Amino acid sequence: MTPGRGLGGGPGSTDTDAIPVTVLSGSLGAGKTTLVNHLLSNAGDRDIAVLVNDVGSVNVDYDLLSSDDLPAVGVAELSNGCICCELRDDLERAVVQLADGKEFDHLVVEPSGISEPGPVASQFTTGPASARYRMDAVVTVLDTPQFIDAFAGEETPERRGDADDDAARPLSDLLVEQVESADVVLLNKADLCDDAEIAEAEELVRALRPGVETVRTEHSAAPLDRILDVDLYRNRDRDSDDAHDAHGHDHEGHDDHDHDAHDHAHPDEVYGVSSFVYRARRPFHPERLVGFLSDLPESVVRSKGTLHVAAVDQRLQHSQAGPSVRVEAVGPWVAAMDESDRELYRANRGDDADWHDEWGDRHTELVVIGVDLDEPAIRQRLDDCLLTDAELADGIEVDPAEWFPVASEVNEEAAVVSLS
Incomplete structure (x- = not known):
């Protein structure tokens, strides 16, 4: 030793x-x-x-x-x-x-x-x-x-x-x-x-x-x-x-x-700090989500977590501190894998607790931390970024590379994008 x-x-x-x-x-x-x-x-x-x-x-x-x-x-x-x-x-x-x-x-x-x-x-x-x-x-x-x-x-x-x-x-x-x-x-x-x-x-x-x-x-x-x-x-x-x-x-x-x-x-x-967790299975609309992330309330000091974005097969990891916002692709959703790979992965994992009948493992789980947060207003703004029933039924014509992440500064190798 x-x-x-x-x-x-x-x-x-x-x-x-x-x-x-x-x-x-x-x-x-x-x-x-x-x-x-x-x-x-x-x-x-x-x-x-x-x-x-x-x-x-x-x-x-x-x-x-x-x-x-x-x-x-x-x-x-x-x-x-x-x-x-x-x-x-x-x-x-x-x-x-x-x-x-x-x-x-x-x-x-x-x-x-x-x-x-x-x-x-x-x-x-x-x-x-x-x-x-x-x-x-x-x-x-x-x-x-x-x-x-x-x-x-x-x-x-x-x-x-x-x-x-x-x-x-x-x-x-x-x-x-x-x-x-x-x-x-x-x-x-x-x-x-x-x-x-x-x-x-x-x-x-x-x-x-x-x-x-x-x-x-x-x-x-x-x-x-x-x-x-x-x-x-x-x-x-x-x-x-x-x-x-x-x-x-x-x-x-x-x-x-x-x-x-x-x-x-x-x-x-x-210090008057509070936090809450926003969860959703329904995906975000890329354009509306970018609009939200680019215009966060000043009361939000920190936010971080996983994002489910429509037409994006990658699990997106979000990290924001003050005016700096970063999103990184950290690997594919299991539900987006080929059927054989998906079944093998799920069998090896042996845990279906987080699997959704419609969305599989796709989900949003976002922690929001700030001072004097207006939680209901922020939750409503996030809800407004989700696909509507009509968009889910009819589909959306969107190029996620155009709207999300914003191509202001892209590192292709790391799949990291800065919105700040």
């Missing part, structure tokens, strides 16, 4: 027995799941296990990460809540079960985009999980253009809400929290910024977290030696005058984030 692998921790154990943990932090759509994909695809000799948390009842990120194409030793999911508060006990159970049932070298924890990283990290320094694991680093992934938009021109970014006020605090406060808690900050989507903007982003980050490691990335492709096995969580700022951030918060040993579960408010309550 390699050092740091398997059943580490416990009384009398050494740090080399404990499994190192990297907690990922970052706003909705910043690129955390893309980073996990990158880590797994480039793990080399490392065996990496993953725990992914999503705020909605459908864990889209788990579905992506549990693909057979990614070499994760184990993937665990916690859905419909955040692991920094209401799912804390579930987190402890899940990571202990992972250590009991698998052998791996590193655990990567991807909380939801509205989680505060401090309370998540603290669960690996106290309680049952601390007997098996040791915190290696908190890595915060920034959507750099979004971060600059939120704080450009400020010498020292500050929280804008009142923690003692019952009113919801702005999401920019959560960005501050996520940077202040970081050992490493990835300035992601750096390709969308010029040199001056990147320099300003670095200054803003260091104003919040003096001395923090920063890495410029595109598509979250960070060097693994900058974020794994770095042992920064315990060692940062111990002998530095930078142990206090610009607001006087003491970061040494992360004591400022070791909250008791009962003292920690749910982020959805603090």
Whole structure:
């Protein structure tokens, strides 16, 4: 068994027995799941296990990460809540079960985009999980253009809400929290910024977290030696005058984030974030769906999931963060396969629970996350994008390549399209 692998921790154990943990932090759509994909695809000799948390009842990120194409030793999911508060006990159970049932070298924890990283990290320094694991680093992934938009021109970014006020605090406060808690900050989507903007982003980050490691990335492709096995969580700022951030918060040993579960408010309550899941079997009309995706309500901060589009035999994976909208073809619907291949696939799978008599496995399952969402209005707009009874009966004359995805920027090999 390699050092740091398997059943580490416990009384009398050494740090080399404990499994190192990297907690990922970052706003909705910043690129955390893309980073996990990158880590797994480039793990080399490392065996990496993953725990992914999503705020909605459908864990889209788990579905992506549990693909057979990614070499994760184990993937665990916690859905419909955040692991920094209401799912804390579930987190402890899940990571202990992972250590009991698998052998791996590193655990990567991807909380939801509205989680505060401090309370998540603290669960690996106290309680049952601390007997098996040791915190290696908190890595915060920034959507750099979004971060600059939120704080450009400020010498020292500050929280804008009142923690003692019952009113919801702005999401920019959560960005501050996520940077202040970081050992490493990835300035992601750096390709969308010029040199001056990147320099300003670095200054803003260091104003919040003096001395923090920063890495410029595109598509979250960070060097693994900058974020794994770095042992920064315990060692940062111990002998530095930078142990206090610009607001006087003491970061040494992360004591400022070791909250008791009962003292920690749910982020959805603090920041006014809510979510819902839209499901449909009937396909979308390509033109109407593109119109909706190109004109999302400002209240929608993040949306992601699977789309069933008429005349498209591919399962389409949708991902939106702020103004950025991407759609990727991730493989054919089983119902679109040749009959022999379809029957063989279904026989091997042995599960007809998700099979529809008319549509087979074709379906839409879309998670919508935002602030002050008008859920009925958004649901109605999505319903209006579906084919009507007349269109279903008579068919539609449409070239999906013309309307969906929009051919503003197409990567033919990856079948990825940007609508932003």
